[in-house]
Amino acid sequence: MIKQNVDQLEEKSVYVIREAASRFKKIAALWSMGKDSTAMLAIARKAFLGKVPFPVIHIDNGIDFPESYKFRDDLAEKWGMEVIVAKSKIKPEISGYSCCGSNKTVALKKVLAEYGFEALIVSIRRDEHAVRAKERYISPRDRDFKWDYKNQPAEVWNSYSSKLDNKGHLRVHPLLDWNEIDIWSYIKKNKVPINPLYYSNNGYRYRSLGCTHCTVPIKSNAKSIDAIIKELESTKVEERSGREQDKEKAYIMEKLRSLGYM
Amino acid sequence: MIIREVTLLGHKDHGKSTLIGNMLILTKTVTKDRIDSAKRMSERLGRAFEPGFLLDSFEEEQEDAMTIDTTRAQIMHGGKAFEFIDVPGHEELIKNMISGASHARFAILVVSAKSREGIRTQTKRHLFIAKMMGIEKVVVCVNKMDTVGYSQIRFVKISNELKEFLERIGFGRNSVFFVPVSAYNGDNILKLSDKMEWYKGKPLLDALSSLSPKKPDNKRPLRFIFQGSIESGKKSLCIGNVASGLLKNGSEIVVSPNLMEYSVGEIFTKGKRVGSAKAGENAALLLHPEPKEDLRGMVGSGKESVVLGKREFNALVFSTETIPKEAKIRINGMDHECAIEIMEEIDTSTGMRKKSSVIRPLEAGMAHFRVSSPVCVEPFSVSEQIGRFTIYKKEQFVGLGVVQ
Numbered sequence: 119m120i121k122q123n124v125d126q127l128e129e130k131s132v133y134v135i136r137e138a139a140s141r142f143k144k145i146a147a148l149w150s151m152g153k154d155s156t157a158m159l160a161i162a163r164k165a166f167l168g169k170v171p172f173p174v175i176h177i178d179n180g181i182d183f184p185e186s187y188k189f190r191d192d193l194a195e196k197w198g199m200e201v202i203v204a205k206s207k208i209k210p211e212i213s214g215y216s217c218c219g220s221n222k223t224v225a226l227k228k229v230l231a232e233y234g235f236e237a238l239i240v241s242i243r244r245d246e247h248a249v250r251a252k253e254r255y256i257s258p259r260d261r262d263f264k265w266d267y268k269n270q271p272a273e274v275w276n277s278y279s280s281k282l283d284n285k286g287h288l289r290v291h292p293l294l295d296w297n298e299i300d301i302w303s304y305i306k307k308n309k310v311p312i313n314p315l316y317y318s319n320n321g322y323r324y325r326s327l328g329c330t331h332c333t334v335p336i337k338s339n340a341k342s343i344d345a346i347i348k349e350l351e352s353t354k355v356e357e358r359s360g361r362e363q364d365k366e367k368a369y370i371m372e373k374l375r376s377l378g379y380m
Numbered sequence: 381m382i383i384r385e386v387t388l389l390g391h392k393d394h395g396k397s398t399l400i401g402n403m404l405i406l407t408k409t410v411t412k413d414r415i416d417s418a419k420r421m422s423e424r425l426g427r428a429f430e431p432g433f434l435l436d437s438f439e440e441e442q443e444d445a446m447t448i449d450t451t452r453a454q455i456m457h458g459g460k461a462f463e464f465i466d467v468p469g470h471e472e473l474i475k476n477m478i479s480g481a482s483h484a485r486f487a488i489l490v491v492s493a494k495s496r497e498g499i500r501t502q503t504k505r506h507l508f509i510a511k512m513m514g515i516e517k518v519v520v521c522v523n524k525m526d527t528v529g530y531s532q533i534r535f536v537k538i539s540n541e542l543k544e545f546l547e548r549i550g551f552g553r554n555s556v557f558f559v560p561v562s563a564y565n566g567d568n569i570l571k572l573s574d575k576m577e578w579y580k581g582k583p584l585l586d587a588l589s590s591l592s593p594k595k596p597d598n599k600r601p602l603r604f605i606f607q608g609s610i611e612s613g614k615k616s617l618c619i620g621n622v623a624s625g626l627l628k629n630g631s632e633i634v635v636s637p638n639l640m641e642y643s644v645g646e647i648f649t650k651g652k653r654v655g656s657a658k659a660g661e662n663a664a665l666l667l668h669p670e671p672k673e674d675l676r677g678m679v680g681s682g683k684e685s686v687v688l689g690k691r692e693f694n695a696l697v698f699s700t701e702t703i704p705k706e707a708k709i710r711i712n713g714m715d716h717e718c719a720i721e722i723m724e725e726i727d728t729s730t731g732m733r734k735k736s737s738v739i740r741p742l743e744a745g746m747a748h749f750r751v752s753s754p755v756c757v758e759p760f761s762v763s764e765q766i767g768r769f770t771i772y773k774k775e776q777f778v779g780l781g782v783v784q
Contacts, residue, residue: 267449272700275482
């Protein structure tokens with residue numbers, strides 16, 4: 119995994135976040151309490167001189183880890199963030215693809231309709247998945263949240279897509295250029311608070327965090343950020359290997375994303 | 381690590397995605413999981429293993445064995461880091477090719493040596509667009525050498541024909557390199573191939589390692605592109621990006637096109653108060669007096685070298701759709717209505733110019749732009765960020781331009 123220059127990456131992200139905040143009045147960020155969206159909020163706080171100037175949305179299906187809820191409440195208070203909890207109902211018979219595809223997306227649709235958000239900041243990275251690598255920095259979704267991936271608008275230099283007239287919204291991806299290891303370098307350098315589930319406990323740690331039903335920890339003894347970085351320098355395993363929803367069948371991420379999944 | 385962004389260029393099916401895919405495998409960059417998954421997908425579709433599937437992740441891309449949209453992949457080689465930008469080679473997908481290539485400083489042009497393939501329309505068109513967008517150096521990969529018996533004659537013939545074209549569109553001899561390869565078999569990619577002993581140059585990845593990126597523009601005059609403003613406590617700060625030069629605390633700046641003068645009271649970068657901001661950095665500025673209007677789209681410069689607003693300018697344009705007489709251009713982040721008068725058309729596959737009042741889609745030309753209100757522009761050759769723009773008909777992207 120290539121370690122990039124995090125100062126340069128941060129500049130790029132600041133530009134994209136400020137661009138979105140300058141152009142769209144109604145904007146919010148998704149926050150899963152995972153490392154990426156938390157790092158993004160840390161970048162936004164610096165970009166806006168000490169505060170996160172937009173609400174953050176937690177899509178909560180009620181089965182996130184207890185550690186995540188506590189982390190959410192503590193950090194929201196510490197950083198003075200407005201948190202919108204989008205409750206999604208979990209049905210025991212629905213799991214994996216259908217769960218992410220329907221439950222989470224339905225909850226998000228409700229929040230967008232209620233608050234009228236035009237743009238959503240989503241902390242995805244290219245190196246997570248080959249389908250995420252096909253994303254634009256600012257990408258339109260239609261009224262039904264569909265991603266028209268076969269006909270994405272041009273995004274030349276830093277000329278991003280502008281507001282839509284079809285009542286859809288824009289996804290803003292400020293972390294697209296970052297690698298997993300860069301996120302950790304940034305967290306270390308900037309002392310960003312982090313969800314304790316990423317640290318090893320009894321020989322296991324979470325490398326990628328979803329909810330309790332779909333996320334499996336990896337074998338690891340990494341109990342500090344330095345140890346995590348060291349582990350990633352030599353890993354041969356995919357970051358999302360512990361995420362069930364990615365694996366059910368071929369092209370699953372493409373299908374999830376085209377339906378509005380994050 | 382400094383990342384060197386390298387875009388792929390070339391006609392469809394000449395092997396761009398296959399080349400990146402195989403570079404990922406040969407350099408042991410991708411995990412076994414991902415290679416296995418690409419192998420399974422190839423089998424499912426009843427074809428030989430396709431390394432391009434490591435990049436072409438959409439179902440439609442794999443079924444039709446074509447790249448629809450641009451993507452990127454990073455590779456380390458010889459202590460240097462590269463980001464390869466894959467692009468589609470189909471002419472109807474050229475907006476996606478431009479979207480990808482616009483982020484690169486270097487290019488690999490893939491041209492197939494196979495008989496009946498060779499130099500095609502997109503081979504030359506992509507080179508033309510790359511030159512126009514400021515790509516500094518090109519490594520030409522003459523691909524599929526295995527299908528022509530690794531023939532030196534074929535390699536020399538294709539190279540010579542391209543050399544002439546490259547020179548005509550402005551790539552100097554020192555900015556182009558030629559490597560004969562088989563992307564699929566891995567010949568001359570990581571190591572020199574024993575099948576082409578007549579080739580005395582470097583393998584592709586070594587040739588790329590010898591390219592060095594340009595340094596940031598700290599020595600050039602200050603150009604600060606305003607993005608908007610933010611609130612901090614009771615103060616309103618202007619935000620923007622230093623395109624070139626050095627912005628110093630306490631200095632006087634002139635904001636164009638209105639030529640309003642301000643003094644820089646405070647500068648913040650990365651959330652901290654600093655003494656100066658350099659090229660490439662985003663800054664928040666406390667200006668005196670406080671600006672009465674939103675400065676988005678305006679450009680700040682030092683008093684000794686002020687950029688001026690212009691109502692008219694000439695530009696080299698490339699059209700993805702017919703360029704209308706009335707259009708919108710986006711420059712420095714702001715949209716401006718403008719009238720466009722075409723003067724010349726340039727055939728992108730020959731580089732030849734002719735007088736014309738229209739530019740056909742997928743061709744280039746020289747045009748005169750008249751904007752409704754003054755905009756800050758400078759020749760692209762002087763200042764890339766202030767010298768480039770995109771063109772829209774309603775909200776639809778129809779082309780791009782670089783100021784002359």
